[in-house]
Amino acid sequence: MKIKNLLLMLAVFAMGFVLVSCKTKEPPIEDPTATLSVAAASVTLAIEETHQIVPTVVSETANLEIQYSSSNAAVATVSASGLITAVSAGTAIVTVSLKLLPNVKVNVAVTVEEDDDPIIEPIIPNMMGQDFIIMVNKASSTDPRSESYTGSWKAEKIAAIDAAEKKYNVKVVYETYPADAVWGGGRERYITTNSINNTPQAHIYEMPSYSIAVLAEGGAILPLDALIEKYGNPGYWPEKAAFGTVLGKQYAYDDGYPLVGQGLYYNIDLLERYLGEGQGTLPSDLWMAGEWDWEAFQNICDQLLPSISALEVEGAAVMGGRPYNWLYQMLGANGVHVVTSELKSELATQASIDTFTYLNGLCSTPGMWEYESAALSNATCPQFKGGNIAFHNGEPYWLYDATKWLGYTFRMGYVPYPTGPNTNADLSNYYVNEVYGKTSYMVSSSYSLDKVPAGYENIAFHEETIFRIWSDMQYFPAIDPETGFVSTTEIVDEWVFNTLELYYSDANNYVSIDAHKSVMFKGYPDYFYSLYWARSQDPTKSFMLELQTAIISGSIRDEMIDLVARVHQEFLDTYVNLGLTPDYYN
Numbered sequence: 001m002k003i004k005n006l007l008l009m010l011a012v013f014a015m016g017f018v019l020v021s022c023k024t025k026e027p028p029i030e031d032p033t034a035t036l037s038v039a040a041a042s043v044t045l046a047i048e049e050t051h052q053i054v055p056t057v058v059s060e061t062a063n064l065e066i067q068y069s070s071s072n073a074a075v076a077t078v079s080a081s082g083l084i085t086a087v088s089a090g091t092a093i094v095t096v097s098l099k100l101l102p103n104v105k106v107n108v109a110v111t112v113e114e115d116d117d118p119i120i121e122p123i124i125p126n127m128m129g130q131d132f133i134i135m136v137n138k139a140s141s142t143d144p145r146s147e148s149y150t151g152s153w154k155a156e157k158i159a160a161i162d163a164a165e166k167k168y169n170v171k172v173v174y175e176t177y178p179a180d181a182v183w184g185g186g187r188e189r190y191i192t193t194n195s196i197n198n199t200p201q202a203h204i205y206e207m208p209s210y211s212i213a214v215l216a217e218g219g220a221i222l223p224l225d226a227l228i229e230k231y232g233n234p235g236y237w238p239e240k241a242a243f244g245t246v247l248g249k250q251y252a253y254d255d256g257y258p259l260v261g262q263g264l265y266y267n268i269d270l271l272e273r274y275l276g277e278g279q280g281t282l283p284s285d286l287w288m289a290g291e292w293d294w295e296a297f298q299n300i301c302d303q304l305l306p307s308i309s310a311l312e313v314e315g316a317a318v319m320g321g322r323p324y325n326w327l328y329q330m331l332g333a334n335g336v337h338v339v340t341s342e343l344k345s346e347l348a349t350q351a352s353i354d355t356f357t358y359l360n361g362l363c364s365t366p367g368m369w370e371y372e373s374a375a376l377s378n379a380t381c382p383q384f385k386g387g388n389i390a391f392h393n394g395e396p397y398w399l400y401d402a403t404k405w406l407g408y409t410f411r412m413g414y415v416p417y418p419t420g421p422n423t424n425a426d427l428s429n430y431y432v433n434e435v436y437g438k439t440s441y442m443v444s445s446s447y448s449l450d451k452v453p454a455g456y457e458n459i460a461f462h463e464e465t466i467f468r469i470w471s472d473m474q475y476f477p478a479i480d481p482e483t484g485f486v487s488t489t490e491i492v493d494e495w496v497f498n499t500l501e502l503y504y505s506d507a508n509n510y511v512s513i514d515a516h517k518s519v520m521f522k523g524y525p526d527y528f529y530s531l532y533w534a535r536s537q538d539p540t541k542s543f544m545l546e547l548q549t550a551i552i553s554g555s556i557r558d559e560m561i562d563l564v565a566r567v568h569q570e571f572l573d574t575y576v577n578l579g580l581t582p583d584y585y586n
Helices: 002-023 154-168 184-196 210-216 225-231 240-244 267-277 282-288 296-307 323-333 350-363 397-398 464-473 489-503 511-517 545-552 556-574
Strands: 035-038 043-045 050-052 055-058 067-071 076-078 083-086 090-099 101-113 129-137 168-174 204-208 263-267 317-320 388-394 412-415 439-443
Touching: 002 210, 035 090, 043 050, 043 083, 043 556, 050 225, 055 090, 055 154, 076 090, 083 101, 083 323, 090 464, 129 464, 129 556, 154 168, 168 323, 168 464, 184 204, 204 210, 210 439, 263 267, 267 282, 267 296, 282 296, 282 511, 296 317, 296 350, 296 388, 317 350, 323 350, 323 388, 323 545, 350 556, 388 397, 464 511, 489 511
Parallel strands: 043 101, 129 168, 129 204, 317 388
Antiparallel strands: 035 055, 050 083, 067 090, 076 083, 090 101, 204 439, 263 388, 263 412
8 A cells, every 4th residue: 555655656746747847948039139238337336325227228029128137246236127236345247138138238347435535423512511692682582491482483492402502511591682782783883893802792693684794794703604514404495595695605594484574564444444345355365366566556545545535634544654665675576676685786777766656656646655654763654553544564573563563453464565567477576675684693703713722622612613503403394305495384384373363364364364475485685774874864874765755756767876876885885805896886
């Protein structure tokens, strides 16, 4: 029985052997016309770097399979799809061939090199518990750890400060500017004097961006380009960098995205009362429909004028606010600037003259524009807050500022400035001229690295240490993989939720919010106020008051040609150290 079973098993095995033997491998084919080539016959890679082989097959035979092999997998591997991955320093040959035509092949020479400049983490300075001072306009509202903090990302910023204090062994201190450096020119002189005399009062100074040129010219602050590249956020926004840049050098760095605040604020109740039911948000509706231009604005103003004039209330008018503030934004909405970021004025261009002329027409109409009650120190007309002015220039913080509009009782609307005849249909040249600048932070020149004795670099404050601490204190959302820059989605959402939805009439006034969101990224760093006489309140020398006079009087073209010449000369006289020469304006 056992012998019988054994014979049966041998028979089955023999049959299987015969069946397997009958299966033959797919034989090579012949195709004398076949050729194989690759895009790169040799590559040099760093360790962990990859290279995709791109083969080209020319053959009369269809669907020829390509195969890859590496002569030295310890140096470079290759996948079935032809992706080479560098493993270690050395050389290898990757052979690319056709499976059914094994003699048709080509080699790729691979060289893997060691990294000549291995990444060396910089030494973390130990500041021995010293104070790291940030001087700001108001410490209580700027320090994230304060109960009065008014900024964004409170928890995230507190965490960043705590981490920086531990990492560098410092104590972060926010200080308010002293009484002799309240604002403007006084503050610029305060920083410059202390920086030049090597008696700095802070490591980081908060200033409006229009002061950067003044401080850079005076040698009071340091350029940060190299430090931003080395330690800054790799997704730092170019549009933010523009506000800290003067003639090609960047002097400021922080995490505050320059969202646009400037716009026209209007009394929805007043418009509803005099234009008719459902017309209260007409300006914003027209903007969203792409129909908000000079003619549309003029039509609404003309409709409102008789009813508002009939109020017989002193200071009541259709429009309110200082003419030069209207001009700055009406120019931007017509595609031009007061002074470009290259320090060149466009006030004498035809688009600018057209804007002056349009505003003069409004200003010349009795009862249309109230500006005399807008004090220089405040720039707002009381009757707008009182409910008797339809339109007023402004910014969101005016809605909750006790010196501006805090306490208004009507529904508030927002609309961007109307487009002019020079504005492109796609709004590609529609600007919000940020003449008043954006909050910026810079490093005192007293802390130049070349002033630190050798051997003290990691225990003494200097520009690199200061920037590293400051950079670590910033909070940026994640980088958007599509743009390569820090995402602004969270920033916009946070601002809309905490400001616009809170103050724009009521939660149902989404048209104002949508209108504002549509220009949030249109800010332009206008450098007009980087000249002292541009923002001066001296009635005989102030450039901004000259602009206002031109609007009121209608004497425009010759005055603007003359003013541009004086503005350019003032830049030449003021910014000698920044490299300006007379040829710059030829």
